[in-house]
Amino acid sequence: MSTTVTPEQVESRVLDALVTFGADASVVSRDATWEQLEVDSLDLVELAQVVEDEYGVEITSQDMQSLPTVGSVIDLVVERAA
Amino acid sequence: MSEANGTPERAGCALVTGGSRGIGAASARALAADGWPVAIVYRSSDEQANALVAEIEAAGGRALAIRADVSDPDAADAAFTAAEAELGPVLVLVNNAGIARDGLAPQIGDEDWDAVVATNLTAAFRLTRRALKPMLRARFGRVVNVASVVGLRANPGQANYAAAKAGLVGMTKTVAAEVARRNITVNAVAPGFIETDMTDGLLDAVTEHIPARRPGTPDEVAACIRFLASDEASYVTGATLVVDGGLSA
Secondary structure, eight states, X not given: OGGGOOHHHHHHHHHHHHHHTTOOTTTXXXXXXXXXXXXXXXXXXXXXXXXXXXXXOOOOHHHHHTOOBHHHHHHHHHHHHO | OOSTTSOOOOSSEEEEETTTSHHXXXXXXXXXXXXOOEEEEESSOHHHHHHHHHHHHHTTOOEEEEEOOTTSHHHHHHHHHHHHHHHOSEEEEEEOOOOXXXXXXXXXXXXXXXXXXXXXXXXXXXXXXXXXXXXXXXXXXXEEEEXXXXXXXXXXXXXXXXXXXXXXXXXXXXXXXXXGGGTXXXXXXXXXXXXXXXXXXXXXXXXXXXXXXXXXXXXXXXXXXXXXXXXXXXXXOSOEEEESTTTTO
16 A cells, blocks of 8 residues: 555645545645644544545644644655655 | 335444343344444343344344454454444444442452443443544444433442443543534433343332332333434434433432
8 A cells, every 4th residue: 555655646635635624725735734724623633534544644643733734744644654 | 215114224334332132232223223234242142132133134124243342442343343344334333331340339349440441431432432533534423322320420339330431421521522513423321220131130129219110111211322313313412311210300
């Protein structure tokens, strides 16, 4: 599974998930913060679940606290899936 | 409403722990009657679990008996996974499994304390945690925890049981608040004295203290669980529904 994961795939999946959670698609980007997207703690739990289900990467609530932007999550997933 | 018997077709299943007997068995029947395929998780009574599956299937429903001790984390997780594999995502979870190891507080040993808390509270939390992740993604879920009036008021001789059941009520409220915005409800029922194997031999002594002057039946508790699991109960969450014939009124 991990050998087929590309940064582009992860970015696309994460951005899609955030839009599904209700984030404004025109604002969703790598540089966006959770506050800008109005993404709440439950959304982040769900994002972690999506990532775990689809890439086998576990992201804890402690991890999330040090990941202020969309891009920082994407980078962590790519790093751990490698 | 696509089924011949008029019940809705469900996109997942219900899982009932302690499902082969008493309140659990009655709940499994009630949820099956509402169209839910039901995973009946049980610890010891193969014969009763298999008979219940046969009964539900004879009535046109789907059911699966899974033997597991829910206080064993690996066994509980495996049971949950087996239910998902066979019946689809668990969208209704009824945490009913419970044990009692009664005694006055000075005589409750660590083993009896730990065993009751492990089965009645910790196992319910683990299964709830396990269930919530797919429920979050499904944007739907119903968790019903079977607490007890003993978790709400004193009952000498059951400090361990009371603590675990009170813990269930507290867990119910907080988890309900955490996930309410995802159309997931988490509620509890608090039965009083119900005619089950667990209360066998105790009822004569307490019936006179029950305003209804009789013990409850498993079906009367199951009816409440069925309601809390229903679409109609969509705005009920964090609640504890007391089912005790007026005992704690």
